[in-house]
Amino acid sequence: MLKEKKSKTGVFIALVCVAVLLAVAIILENTLDPTKNTIFFTVLKKTAVYALVACSMNLLNGFTGLFSLGQAGFMLLGAYTYAILTIPVAQRPAVYYIYNGSAINFSLPELFGGGAVGLILGVLAALILAGVVAAAVAWLIGLPVLRLKSDYLAIATLGFAEIIRAIFQWDALGPVTNGANALKNYPTFSSFNIKGADGAVTVRLSIFVAFLLSAVCIAIILLLINSSYGRAFKAIREDEVAAEAMGINLAKHKRLSFCISSFFAGVGGGLFAMFANQAQAKTFTTAMTYEILLIVVIGGIGSISGSCIAAFLYVACSEWWLRFLDNEITLKSGFKVPLLRNGFRMVVFSIVIMIVVLFFRRGIMGDKELPDLFRKRKNTKAKGGEGNG
Amino acid sequence: MAENVLRMEDVTMQFGGVVAVDGLSLEVDQGEIVALIGPNGAGKTTAFNCVTGVYEPTNGRVSLLGETIVENHPQGKMKAQYKGGEAGKFTQVVSHTPDQITQKGIARTFQNIRLFGALTVFDNVLIAKHMRAKQNFLSATFRLNAKEEKRMREEAMALLAEQDLAQYADEVASSLPYGLQRRLEIARALATEPKLLLLDEPAAGMNPQETQELTDFIKQIRTEYGLTIFMIEHHMDLVMQISDRIYVLDFGKLIAKGTPAEVQNDQRVIEAYLGVADDAEN
Amino acid sequence: MQYAISIVLSGISLGGQYALIAIGYTLVYGILRLINFAHGDVFMVAGLIMVYLTSFLAGTLPTGAAIFLSLLLMLILTVALGFFIERAAYKPLRSAPRMSVMISAIGVSYLLQNLATYVTGGLPKTYPSLPLLSETITIGGAPTKWVTVITPFLVIALVLALQQLINHTKVGMAMRAVAKDFETSQLMGIKINNVISMTFVIGSALAAVGSMLYFTNYPSIVPLSGALPGLRAFVAAVFGGIGSIPGAVVGAFIVGMSETIIKGSPWSIFSDAFTFALLIIILVVKPTGLFGEKVTDKV
Numbered sequence: 001m002l003k004e005k006k007s008k009t010g011v012f013i014a015l016v017c018v019a020v021l022l023a024v025a026i027i028l029e030n031t032l033d034p035t036k037n038t039i040f041f042t043v044l045k046k047t048a049v050y051a052l053v054a055c056s057m058n059l060l061n062g063f064t065g066l067f068s069l070g071q072a073g074f075m076l077l078g079a080y081t082y083a084i085l086t087i088p089v090a091q092r093p094a095v096y097y098i099y100n101g102s103a104i105n106f107s108l109p110e111l112f113g114g115g116a117v118g119l120i121l122g123v124l125a126a127l128i129l130a131g132v133v134a135a136a137v138a139w140l141i142g143l144p145v146l147r148l149k150s151d152y153l154a155i156a157t158l159g160f161a162e163i164i165r166a167i168f169q170w171d172a173l174g175p176v177t178n179g180a181n182a183l184k185n186y187p188t189f190s191s192f193n194i195k196g197a198d199g200a201v202t203v204r205l206s207i208f209v210a211f212l213l214s215a216v217c218i219a220i221i222l223l224l225i226n227s228s229y230g231r232a233f234k235a236i237r238e239d240e241v242a243a244e245a246m247g248i249n250l251a252k253h254k255r256l257s258f259c260i261s262s263f264f265a266g267v268g269g270g271l272f273a274m275f276a277n278q279a280q281a282k283t284f285t286t287a288m289t290y291e292i293l294l295i296v297v298i299g300g301i302g303s304i305s306g307s308c309i310a311a312f313l314y315v316a317c318s319e320w321w322l323r324f325l326d327n328e329i330t331l332k333s334g335f336k337v338p339l340l341r342n343g344f345r346m347v348v349f350s351i352v353i354m355i356v357v358l359f360f361r362r363g364i365m366g367d368k369e370l371p372d373l374f375r376k377r378k379n380t381k382a383k384g385g386e387g388n389g
Numbered sequence: 390m391a392e393n394v395l396r397m398e399d400v401t402m403q404f405g406g407v408v409a410v411d412g413l414s415l416e417v418d419q420g421e422i423v424a425l426i427g428p429n430g431a432g433k434t435t436a437f438n439c440v441t442g443v444y445e446p447t448n449g450r451v452s453l454l455g456e457t458i459v460e461n462h463p464q465g466k467m468k469a470q471y472k473g474g475e476a477g478k479f480t481q482v483v484s485h486t487p488d489q490i491t492q493k494g495i496a497r498t499f500q501n502i503r504l505f506g507a508l509t510v511f512d513n514v515l516i517a518k519h520m521r522a523k524q525n526f527l528s529a530t531f532r533l534n535a536k537e538e539k540r541m542r543e544e545a546m547a548l549l550a551e552q553d554l555a556q557y558a559d560e561v562a563s564s565l566p567y568g569l570q571r572r573l574e575i576a577r578a579l580a581t582e583p584k585l586l587l588l589d590e591p592a593a594g595m596n597p598q599e600t601q602e603l604t605d606f607i608k609q610i611r612t613e614y615g616l617t618i619f620m621i622e623h624h625m626d627l628v629m630q631i632s633d634r635i636y637v638l639d640f641g642k643l644i645a646k647g648t649p650a651e652v653q654n655d656q657r658v659i660e661a662y663l664g665v666a667d668d669a670e671n
Numbered sequence: 672m673q674y675a676i677s678i679v680l681s682g683i684s685l686g687g688q689y690a691l692i693a694i695g696y697t698l699v700y701g702i703l704r705l706i707n708f709a710h711g712d713v714f715m716v717a718g719l720i721m722v723y724l725t726s727f728l729a730g731t732l733p734t735g736a737a738i739f740l741s742l743l744l745m746l747i748l749t750v751a752l753g754f755f756i757e758r759a760a761y762k763p764l765r766s767a768p769r770m771s772v773m774i775s776a777i778g779v780s781y782l783l784q785n786l787a788t789y790v791t792g793g794l795p796k797t798y799p800s801l802p803l804l805s806e807t808i809t810i811g812g813a814p815t816k817w818v819t820v821i822t823p824f825l826v827i828a829l830v831l832a833l834q835q836l837i838n839h840t841k842v843g844m845a846m847r848a849v850a851k852d853f854e855t856s857q858l859m860g861i862k863i864n865n866v867i868s869m870t871f872v873i874g875s876a877l878a879a880v881g882s883m884l885y886f887t888n889y890p891s892i893v894p895l896s897g898a899l900p901g902l903r904a905f906v907a908a909v910f911g912g913i914g915s916i917p918g919a920v921v922g923a924f925i926v927g928m929s930e931t932i933i934k935g936s937p938w939s940i941f942s943d944a945f946t947f948a949l950l951i952i953i954l955v956v957k958p959t960g961l962f963g964e965k966v967t968d969k970v
Contacts, residue, residue: 067770140853144955147739151706151773152954155905159947166944220530227529228519231508235516238505245441245499247491247520247581256526286898287784297774322535345787350782357778358763361771367507 010371014222018215019368025211029204039323040125043170043316044207045189048214049271051311054295055218055304056264059072061293062224062302064257065237070138070287073161074262074286077137078130078269080168083183084176084281096178103175109187123187127213127270134261134266137164141217142255158286168281182280185322189274216389217264222304224260267342294353298363306365313364318349390670392455394419394585394617395440395495400449401473402641403463409435410446411641412474417585422611422618424628426652427638428661434500436638437589440486441497443629448473449481453493453585457483489522492520496583498574500590500621506563510554510573513562514545517580529592545580551613552576568599572606586610588620591625604630631652674920677813678935680820684888686927690882690936692904693919694833695797695874701850701914702870704769708776709756711901712783713875717749718785718883725799733749737837738801746879753875757857758828780898787894795893798886803885818887825884828876830920833936837916842869849888899943903930906950912963920963 025044034041053071060066085108087095092102109122145156167173169180177183189206194200222229232253235243244250273279291314299310325345329337356363395417402410410432415421427431439446439459447467451459460483463471485493501647505513518541524534528548532538549555554576557565562573571591578586591607592600604627622628628635629649637645637652639661645652692714699707726743732740760779763770804818837843845866848856858862883901886892907926911918926946933942953960 016409061770065770067773068501118583126564136768144951148954148958150769151704152909152958154773155706155902155909156832156947156951156954158902159906159950163944167941170940223532224526224530227532228515228522228524228528228534228541229526229529231516232519234508234512235505235519237506240506241443241487241500241502242503244487245491245497245503246517246577248516249488260526287781293774293777294781301770341789342792343785344786347782347789349741350785354760354775354778354782357771357775359758361764361767365561 003268010369012167013371014219018219022208022211022215025207026205029207032249034204039320039386041207042160043312045210045275046315046319048207048210049268049275050292050315051308052214052217052271053265053268053292054299054307056268057292057306058111058226058296058299058301058307059221059233059259059264060261063230063237064233064254064261065150066254066258067150068157068258068261069154069286069293070141070157070161070262071265071292072284072286072288073157073164074138074265075191075269075272075288076161076164076168076281077134078266079267079273079279080125080177080183080272080281081130081133082126082270083186083267085129086186087183095183095185096175098179098181099174101175102178102227118186119191121226123191123274123361127267129160129272130372131263131266132274135263135267138256138259138262142258146254146258158289161284161286161289165281177281180281182278183273187274188277189348209387211254213267217267218304218308221260221264226303229253276317298353298356300363300365300367300368303363303365303369306368318345318350322349342353343360349352391454393417394454395619396450396452397440398450398452399473399475399478400436400439400446400451401438402444403433403447403467405471406470408472408641410439410638411645412640413449415619415636415643415646416501416631417619418617419611419617420611422607422620422631422637424632425619425621426623426625426628428634430636431570431626431661432639432641434589434593437587437621438491438496438573440491441495441587442485445484447471448475448479451481453495456486456493457481458490458493458495459483474629481602482666488520489608490507491581491583494584495587496580496581496585497587498571498589498591500593502567502570502574504562504570504574504577506561506632508562509558510560510565511545511558513577514580515541515550515575517577518545519627520641521582539622544612548576548580552579556574568595569597575606579610579616585617585619588618588622590623591623592624597626600627602622603627605651609632673812673854674935677812678931680810680813681888681903682931683924684822684884684927685931686924687826687924688885688888689721689879689900689904689907689927690826690920690923691829691877693831693833693886693902693908693923694916695878696905697908697913697916697919698846700908702846702853702867703761705772705776706905707874708773708901709760709779709783710874710878711897711904712780712787713749713756713897714878714882714885714901715787715892715894715897716752716783717745717875717879717960718792718886718896718949719796720748720885721745721883722796722798728868735802735886738799741799742801742883745883746876749882750872750875753871753878755911756904757868757871762867774967784894784898787913791892791894793894795891798890800890801883801887804884816888818884822884825880826920829880830916830945833916834874836873842866843955846870902947904944907948909960910953912960915960915962918960920962929959 029041053075057071060068084104088107089110091104092105096102108126109118112118112121119201141160145153148156168177173180189210192205193201194203194205194208232248235246235248236253240250295310295314296307298314299306322345325340326342329338331337361366393416397413400410400413401408411452412438414454425436427433438444440451440539442459446461448462452458460479460481462474462479463524473566505516520658522534522537522541546555548556552572554569554573562570565573565581575591592603595603607618608617608631632649634647635649635652637658644657644661646657692710695710696707699705721741724744725737728737728741756779760775761772764775804816804821807814808815808817808820834936837846845861846869847857848861849863849866851864904923907922908919910925911920911922929945929949930942933939934943
């Protein structure tokens, strides 16, 4: 049918974008001087992570119409699962020194035989398990919580994230979670750089790996959204009563959407742990959920490519482009620029966000995707490859 | 004797102290168009909601093609409060959610149109196909259900073509004119492959011409799909033209039933609609 | 025994302080069906305003007068802030989907927190000690601050006054009408924007009083000081039945009490977890809360 053809060109464009993006990632990483471009590289990696988490939140908030604020909690679950499963056995006493070593004494990359193959398989398995743990917990929480009306759901999930955070800092769980201390020394994105015989890095792959993992997950989310189940989710968003009258089991589909969203938030949490080089419960605050929510809003609720673009803009602004606002600047004439000092960046930032929320409610993309734009204006050349980062 | 398609027995719906539907019993047979009429607030939509699982009736039984789909009797606090009749008649509790009722073969439309407004006309119909597709979320995500998906799309498109809606397939549902939205809502209900179609005031807000078109449309879908139709309607022209039988509800109670001609001349029906003579004097 | 008394006393006073915040949530939710995520931050800002006002006025006026004037100004400024937030961030979204308004509330909360970080430089500020309230007294052998004793009475007095306002004045009647049916009351000629502003004014004023009591007990203010008390107060409002003022008060006392008890036990890390568990339990068992009214969607 007509429709299928259209979606096929969309898929094709998306694939091309991703391929270009991944190629650019490798080229940039290996040509730019890593010492001078640290911020740029950090931004790219964080973008990859946040884009995935934003898409997972969009699946729930934008496509299913369930307003949940538990994203940071599920990321925490994912980050801890990933870290606990991958810290090398030899490193465990050092990491868990307060608790005299870890209660879990295996490491997935080593179980898979170590080396490059073990690393890849181990990290993949750990990331999938990170998602599975988050999804399993989501399933349990979903039983009572998903019956609530939208705003209660928001508060209940926010509360759940707080509970998770408290539990993971609990001293009695120390041998597993390392209490309030950070988990570290597990494989990160940089572990995927290929090293020569002398130990020096020959090919950098850290950004490529971050982008690849994130892109695969986002592609799966996209496939889901465009499937029969995705349509059922949208039906629930549009009108629950009508969706139910169409034979869509509300409880089942809401739970499904909640679990899948949490699965990817969990994987995103694992990626965040890889990005941050350490996993600590106190990082996964409500403020983090808010950040991700704002990315979703800026990108457009109901647009996956919007979430990806917004993730890049958000991360780049907060980590890089607006950094200067935090430093006092005195011009050559001796004029001291007023207002500039520590914290000003975030003020400007939140004002920009309020402007978007109030006056550009549809965000960058509304509920459109990048291919939709190409379809309408075919002569405009493809621009901006962040589409599927 | 053939089974009734729909059979309601002594269905009573009591909200707190208010009895909205009181001991309603009726049958709808294969291929019939049956109308439920009555003044505003008579309990017609409540009766529909009891059939479709939106409400759980306080007492009574509903069966579809001989299978009991809803049954209840007063329990707990309601036991003492219950004001309806036939309290001891039913002993089972059978209840289904609206989606399960739809799966069993009852589709409905709503009094105030409930389309998936932001989605396209095509998607609106396609969503109704979701329920009957053999797939799970993994096979759907990874396109292992390609055959099933193709069948769903083709069926949805065919349905749109049959209902003269094909040219609007890519339009956003909420942008359609009112009459077409009604028609789309019916088409969407048909897409769930129902045995029985419930229409809740399908002609509400329509002008005479649109109503006439709708009348023809309803007759047409009955013959084309071999459907049984049970509807609530206020437009007497439409009701009298197409109904095989009519049930009249007033203050939750059935006050008359029969063919359009019988109902039209029933004294109680006239009173319910126009008021009793000495009421007017007061 | 002494320990028990001190726990009960501080539990009651904490509950009273939450009650004052919870009323703000419950009023706004009752009328706009909006969880005003920024309310907790308004409470925090009220605390900061007080800190800056006292230090500003201390040089020019005698201490007693400075404190009194600061309290008055703080009340006015907080009310103005609440009013301004509603006009700037919620009013333009009156016809937007509810999710947008909630996001706007989260945005305001984010903005207030970042502003506070900017102004304070991220350092904790110490709340000024107020005459009488900060002084210590001994009850049943347990030493405590006067604020602990005064809070419950003040809360009850304010709640009674508020009940009078809502049940026996014209503006109160308008508020009840708007809470029952937004559109119809608009058709009946009620100026809903004024009513909504009034709601925010009352809510902010109570939050200002609440912040005075709360920060006298916990005098260190950081930009995140409002977030958790705000959430707990919201839980209290839901627990009591959102939209119901007595419900909010009862809920707040329960939340405050259980928090103090758990904080005094070896399980202190779970005090917030318990509060939220309470929320989830009440929502599942009785979604309308203790005193809430049932609302059903019409099909």
